[in-house]
Amino acid sequence: MSEGSGPAVAIIAGTPQLVDAARSLGVRTVFAYAADGPRPRAADAADHAVAVDLEDDGAVLAALAPFHELYRIDRVLSLTERGLLPAAAAAEGLGVPGNSLGTVRLLQDKRRMRELLGARGLSPVRSRSLTSAAGLADFCREVGGPAILKPAGGSASKAVCRVAGPEDAGAAWQRFTAAGGTEPLAEEFLDGPEISVEAFSHQGRHTIVAITDKQILPSFVEAGHTMPSALPPATLKRAAELTLAFLDAVELREGPSHTEVKVTGRGPRVIESHNRVGGDKIRELTRRAYGVDLVGLTVGCPLGLLPAPSEPLARGGAAIRFLTPAPGTVRRVRTPDVHDTAAVVEVEVGVGDVIGPVRHSGDRAGYVLTDGTDAADAARRCEHLARQVLIEVDGAAHASDRPAED
Numbered sequence: 027m028s029e030g031s032g033p034a035v036a037i038i039a040g041t042p043q044l045v046d047a048a049r050s051l052g053v054r055t056v057f058a059y060a061a062d063g064p065r066p067r068a069a070d071a072a073d074h075a076v077a078v079d080l081e082d083d084g085a086v087l088a089a090l091a092p093f094h095e096l097y098r099i100d101r102v103l104s105l106t107e108r109g110l111l112p113a114a115a116a117a118e119g120l121g122v123p124g125n126s127l128g129t130v131r132l133l134q135d136k137r138r139m140r141e142l143l144g145a146r147g148l149s150p151v152r153s154r155s156l157t158s159a160a161g162l163a164d165f166c167r168e169v170g171g172p173a174i175l176k177p178a179g180g181s182a183s184k185a186v187c188r189v190a191g192p193e194d195a196g197a198a199w200q201r202f203t204a205a206g207g208t209e210p211l212a213e214e215f216l217d218g219p220e221i222s223v224e225a226f227s228h229q230g231r232h233t234i235v236a237i238t239d240k241q242i243l244p245s246f247v248e249a250g251h252t253m254p255s256a257l258p259p260a261t262l263k264r265a266a267e268l269t270l271a272f273l274d275a276v277e278l279r280e281g282p283s284h285t286e287v288k289v290t291g292r293g294p295r296v297i298e299s300h301n302r303v304g305g306d307k308i309r310e311l312t313r314r315a316y317g318v319d320l321v322g323l324t325v326g327c328p329l330g331l332l333p334a335p336s337e338p339l340a341r342g343g344a345a346i347r348f349l350t351p352a353p354g355t356v357r358r359v360r361t362p363d364v365h366d367t368a369a370v371v372e373v374e375v376g377v378g379d380v381i382g383p384v385r386h387s388g389d390r391a392g393y394v395l396t397d398g399t400d401a402a403d404a405a406r407r408c409e410h411l412a413r414q415v416l417i418e419v420d421g422a423a424h425a426s427d428r429p430a431e432d
Contacts, residue, residue: 033329034097036090036116039080039109042068043309047322049073051331056093058086060108086112087119094120101328105282105302105321110134123328125301129277133301137178137211139276146275149268149296153213162212163195169214174246175202178209184386186246188215205385216288216295221255222304223269223285224312226320228327228334232273232283234266235320235335236312238304239401240286243350247384248306250347252405253315254340257289265294272296280328282320284308305387307346307395314344314368314397315404342397343404347412349373349392350384354419362414369411370395381419391417 034054037044045068048055057072059065060080069075078089093099101124104113110130117124132138140153154165155178166173166189173189175198185207189198202210224236239257241250255262269285276299284304286297303309303320312318316338326332356379361371373392375381384390394412398404 033100033331034093035325035329036093036099036102036113037068037072037109038086038102038104038106038113038116040068040104040106041066042071043321044068044103044105044324045071047319048325051322051326051329053325053329053331054097056090056097056099058089058112080108080112083112083115083119086116090116090120101325103281103324105324107134107300107302110301123280125279125281126277129279130301132276133278133299134179136176136298137209139296139298140211140213142275143272143296148271148275149294151213151216151295153211156210156212159196159199162189162199162210163192165212166192166195172215174213174215175199175207176211176213177207178211188244188246216290216297218288218290219257220297221257221265221287221289222251222308223265223287224304224308224320225269225273225283225285226318226323226327226335227273227278227280227283230274230277230279231334232270232278233335233337234269235318235338236316236340237262237265238308238311241347243384245383245385247387247390248348249350250345250408251306251308251311252345252401252408253311253343254401256401261289261294265289268294268296272299281324306348307393310395311344311346315340315342315401317341340400342399343401344395344397345401345404345408346393346395347408348390349394349412349415349417351381351391351417352419353382355380356417356419358416358418360416362411364411366396366407366411368397369407371411371415373415373417375417381417 036056038058045055055072057069057075058078061077076089079085102113102117104110114127114130143149175187177185185205187198187201220240222238225232225234237255239252239255243249265287282303285299288295371394375391396407398407
């Protein structure tokens, strides 16, 4: 190692995009990745890479400290769920700016998030931490209708169950535990369309960058996204205002955020939020529909290399649809000839693979991504192309493999 001038960042876990964005801006990179896994491609793209136990905050800090002495690390960044907490802890340990560890912990704990929102009178949703199926049944009786059972710290729609009512509590509890659910949290069921609000924060000021319409399977896994949202402007305004108030409440200071919102008859309600770019190619949809590079901003804005974004106008539409064939053994795969150079078709299964029901995001079989002149055109192109993808299986379809009706 040798000393050098110019800004430097540490990046905790993830794919090469954040490292590549930093290097394109002339920013030195130190990449920390999990020692219990294979060396990722991002490690080869970084200026320096270290393997470390990401669950041990002290170990992460010790691994970064020598680079901080040499280069003065300006930020510790991550855009992955696994890296967010160790990045915040390392930033505090090194004494560099960023989102507080308390804020990041709050965003990863839906129970505490609900408590905060309840105390602020913001986005009221009845919820309760549980220890038994009997407690779940009591909650369903109290709210007088269906409920959602989810892990307080979960992501990727893993172990999220709809509970039809008190009579379904026992079976729902079994489904939750069988799916690996922990820290059970019950919430009243929220009916209505679901959207996500993509925002970017700089020095505690938040900018709404995009609002995304979502298609959801009955298993609560996303089946597709379309930008920009087609909901009425007044509805989108209320959702944006709620998101800004929410980000203030959790004291987010810096970087991208992805906030999932249900548009109910009583108004918008926050489902959950993350201080990172949304998954499912939301980053790419935002770039295509709005011309905003959220990954580049994550590095460049806090370092003063890029200006903070103003609220952009959509310059077109973009859509993604995920492939969710019926469960069974794959017999044949056929993809269409794609003449649109902007379209992407990605099939992630092959002949002989066994496909199960879609219970979380990793169960999907691939995706199709397109853009268009507007959201409707992008959705039409995307769905047309997705219908041309053939994944033929031996086995019968399950209800969980079809998108929920609006």
